[in-house]
Amino acid sequence: MNVADSAINLLKSLITTPSFSKEEDSAAQLIAAFFTERDIPFTCKLHNTWVRNRHWQEGKPVLLLNSHIDTVKPATGWQRDPFHPGIEQADILYGLGSNDAGGPLVSLIAAFLHFYDRSDLPFNLILAATAEEEISGAQGIASVIPELGAIDCAIVGEPTQMRMAIAEKGLMVIDAEAKGVSGHAAREEGVNALYIALDDIARIRKMDLERVSPLLGKVKMTVTQIEAGKQHNVVPDSCRFVIDVRTNECYRNEEVYEILQLQLQSELKPRSFRLNSSGISLEHPLVQSGLQLGLLYFGSPTLSDQALMPFPSLKIGPGDSARSHTADEYIRLSEIREGIEMYIRLIEGFCNG
Structure with missing residues (x-):
């Protein structure tokens, strides 16, 4: 089974597993089992799971890949079972959290697997699948960042149609x-x-x-x-x-x-002052890598875990923000496959930049 098919199967399993904010335990266990099956050591804290590339070397810059495992509760108006990963027209995968942010999450995991065994990377790589993003909770990415050590920059997986959100309200x-x-x-x-x-x-x-x-x-x-x-x-x-x-x-x-x-x-x-606007410079190597690939950039009106990151971060991922939190949420399998390829090319460009 290729890496894209493995990612899609993981997403199907996540859809069948209710994972509302603060109730992500079962989804976190699925993520841990996925890495266990591949003999990749992982660390857990609360409902958060993270892994590092095999050839980690102290002193190298660190790139974080992050997306979330929690979902909102199903909106009214679903015509399908929100916890059944139904595929229609051979390409459309329905299910709660399929778009926000299951698709970006499994695409980032697939990209991480692509680079996991590389010994020639000029940076270290961490992938973190975290909780409580939908409520900007204290037990999500905010609780993980102190455990990760110094992070130089991050890719945050959210549905942006693979456009680069270089600023966020x-x-x-x-x-x-x-x-x-x-x-x-x-x-x-x-x-x-x-x-x-x-x-x-x-x-x-x-x-x-x-x-x-x-x-x-x-x-x-x-x-x-x-x-x-x-x-x-x-x-x-x-x-x-x-x-x-x-x-x-x-x-x-x-x-x-x-x-x-x-x-x-x-x-x-x-209620809080902590969720300030965030962003990344157009001159940053991650953004420059995306521009070389012809990716568009924009400012995002929606909030993500970027707001809790004290380092530069780029929000990008397959799927469409307009589908998030809606009845009959879906993502296209083709979007996931293209997202995996683009994440890999984006990181390779960053690697060579």
Whole structure:
């Protein structure tokens, strides 16, 4: 069996194995068994598994290949069993996590196997199949990075149609609360917290931060949840709402938070500042290798484990982000085969760069 067929069979097994964030144990065991069958030593921590190339040499630069084993829960509207790896039209593989990010994951594993026995690599290679990407959890890649030693750069496997995402928007979620004074709705009493919140939401909709990224565009702020009131005849004294902020590389999350604090009446509490915008220089050897192959580059509006990596990283992989988290998620077998070939060529170009 060739390496592409082995990768596709592994993906089929992963699809049959529910692997929601924080519940990836069985999927991690599948990854470990895959390497055990090939006599490749591996290391596990929590639900994360990583391997190193056979001829590891201290002092060489280190390239990390990373993708995730967790999935979201099935969206409503599936017309198929999300845990059955059904193939239709000889090329389309359906199943939860097939596209995000099973296809990129097994393609990176296949590329790692291609280079595993090479003794002439000018760099060391680590492949990490990690957990909790869908929730940016603390027990995923963030818990693994300290165990890996110094990393010089990474390829992050996500469905990008094999385009190079050289920049990625950050994420900051803010819990906001407008505070008023309760009163009877029939009389001119109280201060309506809901109206205060609506005024703030109107300000957010009109807010246009001046620094615009050529790759990622503007900072995007969206109110996604709101809650107020317990009875129809009582003026609410509290209104809570949630702001989803997608930052470009021109702003740190803390800076956008400070701007919002100055503009809004509501009390704001960020859940985290850690998921800042990330990216890699066009001049980086990984990107240059891709450009030599004719790969396109872009700025990605979606978040990945790149945000948790304190070193340059390139997001790229087979599949299409538009299929992620949707009913009847799928990836084409041809995309996986082409993805494996392109990963190998990308790494070879990096090797020779």
